[in-house]
Each structure stands twice: as C-alpha cells, then as structure tokens.
Amino acid sequence: MTSIKEQAAISRLLSFLQEWDNAGKVARNHILNNFIQTNQGKTSPELEQEFSQGASLFLVRLITCLRITYMTGSCLEKLLKSIGIFLSAVGSNRYLIEFLEVGGVLTLLEILGLEKIKEEDKKESIKLLQLIANSGRKYKELICESYGVRSIAEFLAISKSEETQEEVQVLLDSLVHGNPKYQNQVYKGLIALLPCASPKAQQLSLQTLKTAQSIIGTTHPSIVDCVLKVLGTMHLEVQYEAIELIKDLVNYDVRQSLLRGLVALLIPSVKEMSKLQPKILTDSPILQITTHLPVFLQQAAAAKTIGVLARRDLSTAEEMLHMRVVHSLMAAMGNTDHSNSQRLASLTLEFFVQTFPVVEEHVRKSMGEELYQLFLIHGEDLYMKIDSIQADILTANEVNVAKVLELYGVANSSSSVVLDPGDLNQMTYITHFAEAKAQEDEEAESKE
Secondary structure, three states, X not given: OOOHHHHHHHHHHHXXXXXXXXXXXXXXXXXXXXXXXXXXXXXXXXXXXXXXXXHHHHHHHHHHHHHHHOOOOOOHHHHHHHHHHHHHOOOOHHHHHHHHHOOHHHHHHHHHHOOOOOHHHHHHHHHHHHHHHOOXXXXXXXXXXXXXXXXXXXXXXXXOOHHHHHHHHHHHHHHHOOOOOOHHHHHHHHHHHOOOOOHHHHHHHHHHHHHHHHHXXXXXXXXXXXXXXXXXXXXXXXXXXXXXXXXXXXXXXXXXXXXXXXHHXXXXXXXXXXXXXXXXXXXXXXXXXHXXXXXXXXXXXHHHHHHHHHHHOHHHHHHHHOOOHHHXXXXXXXXXXXXXXXXXXXXXXXXXXXXXXXXXXXXXXXXXXXXXXXHHHOOOOHHHOOOHHHHHHHHOOOOOHHHHHHHHOOOOHHHOOOOOHHHHXXXXXHHHHHHHHHXXXXXXXXXX
16 A cells, blocks of 8 residues: 555645646746756656656656647747656666657657747757767667658758757767667768858868767768868868867878869869859959959968978978969969958968978079069068969969979889988979989980
C-alpha cells in the first residue's frame, strides 16, 4: 500500500496534468514559465521527485503539444526550452529516447525550414539538436540520416541572427567530430555554404572547415574554387578565415591547383573582365570600377595570401616562382583601378626581391632603374608615386623567372627542392647562365 504522503504526491501530479490538459493558450504559457523557472538545471532524479516519478507523463504532453502546434509557432520557444530541461538533465537518456521515438529530430529540423517561425524559436531548436548530437555517435548519425546536414546548413545561410548562426556552428562542429560515417557529408555541406550571401555564415563555415579538414585528412576537389571565390569578399573577417584555411590546404593534395589558382587571380582573365564590363557609353568610370570590384578584391587578397604563404615556407615561394608569380605580381602592381591590389602586390614582390637574387635582377631590368629605386624606397605606397607610363610598364612586363630557373636546372615543384636562406646567393649566377645559354643558341642558329 502507498503511504499517505505518496498518495498526496500522486494526487498533486494528476491535478497538475489535468490542469495542463484543460488549459488554453494563456494558461499553458503560464505553466511553461513556472516550469522553466522552477526546474532549470535539475537532474533526472530531481525531475522525477518533482513529478512523483511521473515526469515522463508531462514530457509526453510537451512533445504532443509541440508536434501539434509547431507550425503555428504558438508558445514554441517555451515548449522547446521545457523539453530542453528534460533532455539536458543528468541521466536523461530515457527522456531522450522518448523524444526521438516520436520523431523529435524530424520535428526540430522542420522548424528550421519554416518561414513563419521566429528566429528565437529556431535557435531553441538548434540547441535541442546540439543536446541530441552530444549524446553520442548514434544520435549524430540519426540527425544526418534525417537529412539534417542539409537543413542545418541551409538555415545557417539564411539566418539573420549572428548569435543563432554561432549556435549552428557549434552543432555542425559536433556533427563532424566522432561521426566517421557521416563526417564527409558534413564536410561537403560546409563547402557548399561558402558561396552563400551571408558573411557570418561564410566566416563560421570556414572556421569549421579548418577543423573538419584536419579530421577527414583528404580534400574534396571543389574546395579550391570555392575558397578562392571567397577571397572576393569585402569582409576582412571572412578573408582572414579563408587565408587561414588556405594555409592548411597547401599541405594536402590540392597544393598545386591552389597555388596556381592564387597566381592566376593576380591577372583577371579577359573572360572575367568582359563578363563584368559595363557599356562604356552608358556607364560612368566609377560604376565600371564598382562592377569590377569582386575581381579586384580577389586580386588584392591573392597577392596578400601569396605573401603569407611565401613567408611561411621558402619551398612554397620557390614553387610559385615556377608559376611566374613575379610576372603576375608586377602586373597587379600596375592595376591603377584598385590601389589595394597595387599595395599588397608590391609588398609581396618586395619579399621575393629580397629573398631571391634572380628575382631582384629581373625585376630591376624590367622596371628600369628609376622605377626600381622608387620601388625600393616606397614599396608599400609605390602606387601613389608612379605615373600612368610606369603603371603600363608594370602591367606589360615580360619577366619570366620560371624560364631562367628551368635553364639553370633548378627543380620544379614536383621535385620540391628547398633553398636555405644562406644558400640563396648561388642564384645570382642564374641570370648570367641563362643569358649565356640564350646567346649560344642564337649563334648556333645563325651558323645553321
């Protein structure tokens, strides 16, 4: 037989459940407020004690109410917070299973895609998904099997709240850890987010990709183009994260295509420029420059990134010499439509000139003594010192250090020969060797 005390507790529980069952919208809102204030942070045994070992009876009612009303958004935030109290309680595995058995994950994912639902409600849905994902590998797999990665990624791209977007990042980061079966799916979802229109989503995706890349260990071919396109952003925080990711990616199998892609961005293709070119007769010069801005931003960011990579690793700098990076940097320095491209390209070229004597000799010869002295004295602000003729000299340069290196016999990137700073003086002989070789070839041809 139950004691009088137990009977009283059961009676209170039944009375509470009856009150919920008979309550309208306003009364239920009041009940939820009281429940949240009273039970936040309680463990599973404490909740059971509060509900006389019948906490699941109230949880079932909360879940049922959620499934019936979530499309209307009625009391949704408080409903989700109340369910979260059960799912976050220590020893809450039974509550979690009860929630999942009735399709809780699908409901939470659907909430993310509903236009009429408030951002705050969707944030609570994300927090519940975090609780589920953090409960173990099989629960992460359940979210992914429910097309969760796509729903979560799409919500990150369209969310207008940075706080909510940061919660989404936490969820995606959780899904990429300890989830070997679906970690590639999360990785691809993050890459797919890079072209989105939200700078915050791009920034968070790049941060999470950096983590995911180290976990997965292999790259997806599409990551190079996607990351290089992100360099066209106007947002420096996004550019910073893109460069941080590129610094990691050069250690993977996409190294060559990534470096070549960066060098190519220094000279925008005719196709890209013509695609963006407005009609000269109808548009002003200011509008033309504005229209070209993404291409020029990419150019400037590429010059900056090349400088970062070259300073970190001389072997990377040497590889880019074989890709005619010096020629391309000088061409970017001549872009009078975008001063930041000129400035960053000049700073990066300055490093190559100071590091490789062969570059110094060829740059001096191409620029001419007057322009070269200006470059040495005013490297960073050279763009303010040069005239249109000097800009044309830079743009039309024909410097080809790669050809000289090949003639000298310096290995290309596939042989990965690294020159220590102390040994770089050897390269002063390269130009003389190349010129002598070219002269010998001409004499041989004339004799024939």
